[in-house]
Amino acid sequence: MIREIILDTETTGLKPFQGDKIIEIAAIELIDHISTEKKFHCYINPERDIPETSKQIHNISYEMVKDKPIFKDIIDNFLSFIKNDTIIIHNADFDLKFLNYELSLCGFNNLQNNIIDTLSIAKSKYPGSSVSLDSLCKRFEVNLNERKEKGHGALIDCYLLSEVYLELKGGKQPNLNLSKESKKTLLKNEKKEKKDFFRKRKLKPILNDKILNNHIEFIKKINCFDIWDISHKKLISKINKKD
Numbered sequence: 001m002i003r004e005i006i007l008d009t010e011t012t013g014l015k016p017f018q019g020d021k022i023i024e025i026a027a028i029e030l031i032d033h034i035s036t037e038k039k040f041h042c043y044i045n046p047e048r049d050i051p052e053t054s055k056q057i058h059n060i061s062y063e064m065v066k067d068k069p070i071f072k073d074i075i076d077n078f079l080s081f082i083k084n085d086t087i088i089i090h091n092a093d094f095d096l097k098f099l100n101y102e103l104s105l106c107g108f109n110n111l112q113n114n115i116i117d118t119l120s121i122a123k124s125k126y127p128g129s130s131v132s133l134d135s136l137c138k139r140f141e142v143n144l145n146e147r148k149e150k151g152h153g154a155l156i157d158c159y160l161l162s163e164v165y166l167e168l169k170g171g172k173q174p175n176l177n178l179s180k181e182s183k184k185t186l187l188k189n190e191k192k193e194k195k196d197f198f199r200k201r202k203l204k205p206i207l208n209d210k211i212l213n214n215h216i217e218f219i220k221k222i223n224c225f226d227i228w229d230i231s232h233k234k235l236i237s238k239i240n241k242k243d
Contacts, residue, residue, distance in 0.1 A: 003085045004030040004116075006162050008154040009095045010058040012050050016101040021046035023065050024058070025074070025099075026154035027082055028162060033169055035162045040081040041155045043068040059151035072106040084113060090133050090161050092117035118161060121168050133160060140167040 007027045013020035023046050029038040043060070045068045055061055089095050092115050100110040122131035129135070137144050142163045147156050 002030075002032050003083075004033065005082050005085050005087045005113075006030060006035070006158045006165065007082070007087050007089050007095060008157045008161065009098055010060060010152065010154045011098055012046050012048060012054055014094075016098045019048065020098075021048060022071060022098050022102055023050065023060055024154040025078065026158045027078070027087075028155075028158045029081075030088075030162060030165075033166055035159065038081075039155070039158075040078060042074050044074065045070050057152050059153075071102045075103070075106055075108065079108075082111075082113065086114040086116060087111070088116045088118060088161065088165055090117070090157075090164075091119045116165075118165055118168060125168065133157060133164065136164045136167075140164060142167075 005027050007025075009022050009026075010024035011020055011022050022044055024043050025041070027040040029036045043065045045065050046062075047070060050060065050062045050065075096111065096115065103110065118136075119131060122136055126139075129139075134144065134147075136142075137147075137160055140163065142160055144160070147153075147160060150156060
Protein backbone atom coordinates (compact mmCIF):
# COMPACT_ATOMS: atom_id res chain seq x y z
CA MET A 1 0.00 0.00 0.00
CA ILE A 2 1.38 3.39 -1.04
CA ARG A 3 0.18 6.46 0.86
CA GLU A 4 0.66 9.85 -0.80
CA ILE A 5 -0.61 13.34 -0.04
CA ILE A 6 -1.90 15.87 -2.58
CA LEU A 7 -1.30 19.37 -1.21
CA ASP A 8 -2.21 22.91 -2.19
CA THR A 9 -2.29 26.36 -0.59
CA GLU A 10 -3.82 29.74 -1.26
CA THR A 11 -1.95 32.88 -0.17
CA THR A 12 -2.21 36.65 0.13
CA GLY A 13 0.46 37.09 -2.57
CA LEU A 14 3.66 35.71 -4.02
CA LYS A 15 6.43 36.63 -1.57
CA PRO A 16 6.45 35.20 1.95
CA PHE A 17 9.69 36.97 2.84
CA GLN A 18 7.95 40.29 2.18
CA GLY A 19 4.96 39.55 4.40
CA ASP A 20 2.63 37.40 2.28
CA LYS A 21 0.93 34.59 4.21
CA ILE A 22 -0.97 31.34 3.71
CA ILE A 23 -4.75 31.77 4.01
CA GLU A 24 -5.92 28.29 3.01
CA ILE A 25 -4.24 24.91 3.14
CA ALA A 26 -5.61 21.58 1.93
CA ALA A 27 -4.24 18.06 1.74
CA ILE A 28 -6.00 14.88 0.62
CA GLU A 29 -4.88 11.30 1.05
CA LEU A 30 -4.14 8.94 -1.83
CA ILE A 31 -3.81 5.20 -1.35
CA ASP A 32 -2.17 3.47 -4.31
CA HIS A 33 -2.62 6.73 -6.27
CA ILE A 34 -6.39 6.87 -5.68
CA SER A 35 -7.99 9.52 -3.43
CA THR A 36 -9.71 8.36 -0.25
CA GLU A 37 -12.21 10.30 1.88
CA LYS A 38 -9.50 11.46 4.30
CA LYS A 39 -8.42 15.07 4.07
CA PHE A 40 -6.98 18.02 5.98
CA HIS A 41 -8.46 21.42 5.17
CA CYS A 42 -8.59 24.77 6.94
CA TYR A 43 -8.68 28.51 6.35
CA ILE A 44 -6.07 30.57 8.17
CA ASN A 45 -6.09 34.09 9.55
CA PRO A 46 -3.06 35.78 7.91
CA GLU A 47 -3.14 38.64 10.41
CA ARG A 48 -2.93 41.09 7.53
CA ASP A 49 -5.04 42.33 4.62
CA ILE A 50 -5.67 40.33 1.45
CA PRO A 51 -4.99 42.37 -1.72
CA GLU A 52 -7.77 42.64 -4.28
CA THR A 53 -5.54 41.10 -6.97
CA SER A 54 -5.19 37.92 -4.88
CA LYS A 55 -8.85 37.89 -3.93
CA GLN A 56 -9.79 37.86 -7.62
CA ILE A 57 -7.95 34.54 -7.99
CA HIS A 58 -9.23 32.58 -4.99
CA ASN A 59 -12.28 34.61 -3.86
CA ILE A 60 -11.08 34.63 -0.24
CA SER A 61 -11.55 37.91 1.60
CA TYR A 62 -10.17 38.94 4.98
CA GLU A 63 -13.74 38.92 6.34
CA MET A 64 -13.88 35.20 5.56
CA VAL A 65 -10.73 34.33 7.53
CA LYS A 66 -10.45 36.93 10.29
CA ASP A 67 -12.00 34.52 12.83
CA LYS A 68 -10.01 31.48 11.66
CA PRO A 69 -6.98 30.06 13.51
CA ILE A 70 -3.51 31.42 12.80
CA PHE A 71 -0.89 29.16 11.23
CA LYS A 72 0.82 28.06 14.46
CA ASP A 73 -2.51 26.73 15.77
CA ILE A 74 -2.94 24.28 12.90
CA ILE A 75 0.65 23.02 12.59
CA ASP A 76 0.32 19.94 14.79
CA ASN A 77 -2.80 18.67 13.03
CA PHE A 78 -1.29 19.38 9.62
CA LEU A 79 1.97 17.56 10.33
CA SER A 80 0.07 14.68 11.90
CA PHE A 81 -1.95 14.28 8.71
CA ILE A 82 0.89 14.40 6.17
CA LYS A 83 3.25 12.29 8.35
CA ASN A 84 6.40 11.32 6.44
CA ASP A 85 4.57 10.37 3.26
CA THR A 86 5.31 11.64 -0.22
CA ILE A 87 3.70 14.99 -1.01
CA ILE A 88 2.43 15.80 -4.50
CA ILE A 89 2.19 19.47 -5.45
CA HIS A 90 1.67 21.37 -8.69
CA ASN A 91 4.47 23.96 -8.78
CA ALA A 92 6.02 22.67 -5.57
CA ASP A 93 8.55 25.50 -5.22
CA PHE A 94 5.78 28.01 -4.60
CA ASP A 95 3.91 26.09 -1.89
CA LEU A 96 7.05 24.80 -0.17
CA LYS A 97 8.46 28.33 -0.04
CA PHE A 98 5.44 29.45 1.95
CA LEU A 99 5.08 26.33 4.09
CA ASN A 100 8.72 26.19 5.13
CA TYR A 101 8.79 29.91 5.88
CA GLU A 102 5.66 29.67 8.04
CA LEU A 103 7.12 26.61 9.81
CA SER A 104 10.37 28.42 10.48
CA LEU A 105 8.51 31.35 12.06
CA CYS A 106 6.97 28.89 14.49
CA GLY A 107 10.27 27.17 15.32
CA PHE A 108 9.83 24.10 13.11
CA ASN A 109 12.27 22.64 10.59
CA ASN A 110 11.56 22.54 6.85
CA LEU A 111 9.47 19.66 5.55
CA GLN A 112 11.64 16.61 4.86
CA ASN A 113 9.02 14.64 2.93
CA ASN A 114 9.73 13.34 -0.55
CA ILE A 115 8.19 15.83 -3.00
CA ILE A 116 6.67 15.08 -6.41
CA ASP A 117 6.14 18.18 -8.55
CA THR A 118 3.48 17.50 -11.18
CA LEU A 119 4.44 20.72 -12.95
CA SER A 120 7.92 19.33 -13.64
CA ILE A 121 6.48 15.99 -14.76
CA ALA A 122 4.05 17.69 -17.14
CA LYS A 123 6.78 19.92 -18.60
CA SER A 124 8.90 16.87 -19.43
CA LYS A 125 5.94 14.98 -20.93
CA TYR A 126 4.49 17.88 -22.91
CA PRO A 127 7.35 20.23 -23.84
CA GLY A 128 6.20 23.48 -25.37
CA SER A 129 2.60 23.05 -24.19
CA SER A 130 0.81 24.87 -21.41
CA VAL A 131 1.01 22.77 -18.24
CA SER A 132 -1.03 24.86 -15.84
CA LEU A 133 -3.53 22.90 -13.76
CA ASP A 134 -6.35 24.29 -15.94
CA SER A 135 -4.61 23.19 -19.13
CA LEU A 136 -3.88 19.71 -17.82
CA CYS A 137 -7.47 19.28 -16.67
CA LYS A 138 -8.65 20.17 -20.16
CA ARG A 139 -6.09 17.81 -21.71
CA PHE A 140 -7.32 14.92 -19.54
CA GLU A 141 -11.00 15.95 -19.66
CA VAL A 142 -11.21 16.57 -15.91
CA ASN A 143 -14.35 18.56 -14.97
CA LEU A 144 -13.47 22.18 -14.16
CA ASN A 145 -16.96 23.50 -13.44
CA GLU A 146 -16.51 23.89 -9.69
CA ARG A 147 -13.20 25.71 -10.13
CA LYS A 148 -14.77 28.09 -12.65
CA GLU A 149 -17.65 28.84 -10.30
CA LYS A 150 -15.77 29.15 -7.00
CA GLY A 151 -12.23 30.12 -8.00
CA HIS A 152 -8.86 28.54 -7.20
CA GLY A 153 -9.63 27.00 -3.82
CA ALA A 154 -6.95 24.80 -2.26
CA LEU A 155 -9.30 21.87 -1.61
CA ILE A 156 -10.87 22.06 -5.07
CA ASP A 157 -7.43 22.13 -6.65
CA CYS A 158 -6.29 19.14 -4.59
CA TYR A 159 -9.08 16.99 -5.99
CA LEU A 160 -8.40 18.22 -9.52
CA LEU A 161 -4.70 17.52 -9.11
CA SER A 162 -5.43 14.00 -7.84
CA GLU A 163 -7.12 13.28 -11.19
CA VAL A 164 -4.33 14.92 -13.19
CA TYR A 165 -1.66 13.06 -11.20
CA LEU A 166 -3.35 9.75 -11.96
CA GLU A 167 -3.39 10.57 -15.67
CA LEU A 168 0.28 11.56 -15.57
CA LYS A 169 0.97 8.18 -13.97
CA GLY A 170 -0.67 6.43 -16.89
CA GLY A 171 -4.40 6.70 -16.31
CA LYS A 172 -6.98 4.98 -14.11
CA GLN A 173 -7.17 1.20 -14.43
CA PRO A 174 -10.58 -0.26 -15.32
CA ASN A 175 -12.88 -0.99 -12.35
CA LEU A 176 -10.50 0.80 -9.93
CA ASN A 177 -11.96 2.68 -6.98
CA LEU A 178 -15.56 2.06 -7.99
CA SER A 179 -18.34 2.51 -5.47
CA LYS A 180 -20.28 -0.58 -4.36
CA GLU A 181 -23.25 0.43 -6.51
CA SER A 182 -21.00 1.01 -9.53
CA LYS A 183 -19.41 -2.41 -9.07
CA LYS A 184 -22.85 -4.07 -8.85
CA THR A 185 -23.97 -2.32 -12.04
CA LEU A 186 -20.76 -3.27 -13.83
CA LEU A 187 -21.06 -6.94 -12.81
CA LYS A 188 -24.74 -6.99 -13.81
CA ASN A 189 -23.90 -5.60 -17.26
CA GLU A 190 -21.05 -8.08 -17.67
CA LYS A 191 -23.37 -10.99 -16.85
CA LYS A 192 -26.00 -9.63 -19.27
CA GLU A 193 -23.42 -9.35 -22.06
CA LYS A 194 -22.28 -12.93 -21.47
CA LYS A 195 -25.89 -14.13 -21.41
CA ASP A 196 -26.73 -12.28 -24.61
CA PHE A 197 -23.74 -13.84 -26.33
CA PHE A 198 -25.11 -17.39 -26.17
CA ARG A 199 -27.15 -18.39 -29.24
CA LYS A 200 -30.80 -19.20 -28.59
CA ARG A 201 -30.80 -21.77 -31.41
CA LYS A 202 -28.05 -23.96 -32.71
CA LEU A 203 -26.79 -23.20 -36.18
CA LYS A 204 -27.76 -25.69 -38.83
CA PRO A 205 -24.76 -27.62 -40.24
CA ILE A 206 -23.92 -26.58 -43.79
CA LEU A 207 -21.68 -29.58 -44.56
CA ASN A 208 -23.25 -32.19 -46.88
CA ASP A 209 -22.18 -34.97 -49.27
CA LYS A 210 -21.89 -32.65 -52.24
CA ILE A 211 -19.60 -30.17 -50.50
CA LEU A 212 -17.47 -32.97 -49.05
CA ASN A 213 -17.15 -34.79 -52.42
CA ASN A 214 -16.12 -31.56 -54.15
CA HIS A 215 -13.44 -31.08 -51.50
CA ILE A 216 -12.21 -34.69 -51.94
CA GLU A 217 -11.87 -34.21 -55.69
CA PHE A 218 -9.90 -30.98 -55.13
CA ILE A 219 -7.57 -32.70 -52.62
CA LYS A 220 -6.89 -35.49 -55.11
CA LYS A 221 -5.95 -32.97 -57.81
CA ILE A 222 -3.32 -31.35 -55.58
CA ASN A 223 -2.01 -34.74 -54.37
CA CYS A 224 -2.97 -34.23 -50.71
CA PHE A 225 -5.53 -37.02 -50.44
CA ASP A 226 -3.44 -39.16 -48.08
CA ILE A 227 -3.15 -36.33 -45.59
CA TRP A 228 -6.89 -35.60 -45.58
CA ASP A 229 -8.16 -39.21 -45.87
CA ILE A 230 -8.67 -39.76 -42.12
CA SER A 231 -10.46 -36.42 -41.70
CA HIS A 232 -12.74 -37.16 -44.61
CA LYS A 233 -13.72 -40.53 -43.13
CA LYS A 234 -14.65 -38.85 -39.82
CA LEU A 235 -16.73 -36.20 -41.59
CA ILE A 236 -18.52 -38.82 -43.72
CA SER A 237 -19.31 -40.80 -40.56
CA LYS A 238 -20.86 -37.73 -38.91
CA ILE A 239 -22.96 -36.97 -42.00
CA ASN A 240 -24.22 -40.58 -42.15
CA LYS A 241 -25.19 -40.48 -38.45
CA LYS A 242 -27.28 -37.36 -38.98
CA ASP A 243 -28.96 -38.92 -41.94
